[in-house]
Every structure is written in structure tokens, then in C-alpha cells.
Amino acid sequence: MRNSQLALVGAAVAAFALTACSANDKASTANPATTTTTTTTTTAQAMADGVTKTTDVFGAGCAGVPQDAKDEGSLQGMADDPVATAASNNPLLTKLVAAVKAANLVDTLNSQSAITVFAPADPAFAELGDAKFTELAGQPETLGKILQFHVVGKRYDADGLRAAGTVKALTGQDLKVEGSGTTMTVNGAPVLCGNIPTKNATVFVIGKVLTPPAA
Incomplete structure (x- = not known):
């Protein structure tokens, strides 16, 4: 009985860990996309104004x-x-x-x-x-x-x-x-x-x- 309880606890911990990793992966992929979009917009703005150095x-x-x-x-x-x-x-x-x-x-x-x-x-x-x-x-x-x-x-x-x-x-x-x-x-x-x-x-x-x- 004790072994069965331990097995269930272990499975729950593993499931939680997988869920946390999945959330972190999504967060890490979202940030570069946001940064890229911002950078692209800024670059386009700089090119559009025609100002030179x-x-x-x-x-x-x-x-x-x-x-x-x-x-x-x-x-x-x-x-x-x-x-x-x-x-x-x-x-x-x-x-x-x-x-x-x-x-x-x-x-x-x-x-x-x-x-x-x-x-x-x-x-x-x-x-x-x-x-x-x-x-x-x-x-x-x-x-x-x-x-x-x-x-x-x-x-x-x-x-x-x-x-x-x-x-x-x-x-x-x-x-x-x-x-x-x-x-x-x-x-x-x-x-x-x-x-x-x-x-x-x-x-x-x-x-x-x-x-x-x-x-």
C-alpha cells in the first residue's frame, strides 16, 4: 500500500514539473517575437522619415x-x-x-x-x-x-x-x-x-x- 502511495506522489510531481516546463517554454518563445516586432517597427520608422546622418x-x-x-x-x-x-x-x-x-x-x-x-x-x-x-x-x-x-x-x-x-x-x-x-x-x-x-x-x-x- 505504501509503495502505491509513493508511486502516485511521484507521478503527480512529474506531471507538475512537465506543466511548469511547458509554461516556461511558451514564455521564452513569446518574448523574442515581441522584441523582433518592436525592433522591426522601429527600423521601419527610422527608414520612413528620410532623415540622414x-x-x-x-x-x-x-x-x-x-x-x-x-x-x-x-x-x-x-x-x-x-x-x-x-x-x-x-x-x-x-x-x-x-x-x-x-x-x-x-x-x-x-x-x-x-x-x-x-x-x-x-x-x-x-x-x-x-x-x-x-x-x-x-x-x-x-x-x-x-x-x-x-x-x-x-x-x-x-x-x-x-x-x-x-x-x-x-x-x-x-x-x-x-x-x-x-x-x-x-x-x-x-x-x-x-x-x-x-x-x-x-x-x-x-x-x-x-x-x-x-x-
Whole structure:
């Protein structure tokens, strides 16, 4: 009789142990799944906002940006300023800055919360010729439309642009993005230096002034 009682007690203990192990196994498998989901969501959020760091920039044209971090035109200096102010300190973009001022768009660009700017480098404006540039500078409305065709009302990094394929400029017209990295183009214009961070925009220096299609 005593042996039978001992056997029953032993079986009960074994059953309890198995139940406890099963519960622990479920708990241990649940936590990694929760962690993975949280991590994935956080990563997706980081990618979706289009914000970049100075270490994310790419392109041969970046060599023309001042390298001294104390220089306001350097990548570090530009990162803290709104986009029009940041561009005004960059030696690659003196013609663009003059055009933005002529079109009275400095405050408009600086006040945006999150935009993408395709910024033609000085040689791109030089291809227009001094006479054409002077003519456009005297037509703020026309010049303003051209410049707004270089701005997207959402902030993208290079990966975001590549994934989107087509983005819409402030003029309401489409800009086609092709390639990736150093082969990326926007409406056929090569990206010379991409993923430049500013306070309210991600900037891509391009090698051509984009012309809006006729309405």
C-alpha cells in the first residue's frame, strides 16, 4: 500500500514539473517575437522619415564640400541649419542660393518641416549661360516654379527615393528616380553628392538644372 502511495506522489510531481516546463517554454518563445516586432517597427520608422546622418553621404561631388567640421559649409555645419541657410554656406551651391533669393523662396524653404531638395551644383547653372540666368533672376515667378520643381514635399533618403521610383515635386509634377548609390539619377540628372542632412531637409546635389514639363 505504501509503495502505491509513493508511486502516485511521484507521478503527480512529474506531471507538475512537465506543466511548469511547458509554461516556461511558451514564455521564452513569446518574448523574442515581441522584441523582433518592436525592433522591426522601429527600423521601419527610422527608414520612413528620410532623415540622414553625415556618415550617410555618398558621391564623388562630396569631395567639394568643406572638410573642416567647424566650417558652416561642411556636412556637420549644414546639419544644424534649415536648408536654404545651409545651402548658403556650401561652396557648391552659390548659384542656387542666388536663384532662391531672387525668387524670394528663402523663408519658404527654411520654414518647411520635412522636404527633399535636389540642388543643382554651380556648373549646372553655368550650363544655362549668364544671360539666361540673369533673365530668370528678373522673372521671380518663372524662376520660382523652376526651383519648386527641385523640391519634394516629403523627406527621403537615397533608399527611400530608390524604393519610391517616382516622387512628386512641389509643382505637382513627377520626378523619376533611377539607379542607386553613385549611379542614381533624378529626371536624368546625376546625383553628385547625396543624403546630405540639414535641419529640415535631405539634400541631393545634382549635375543639371531640371526643367519642369510644359503644363
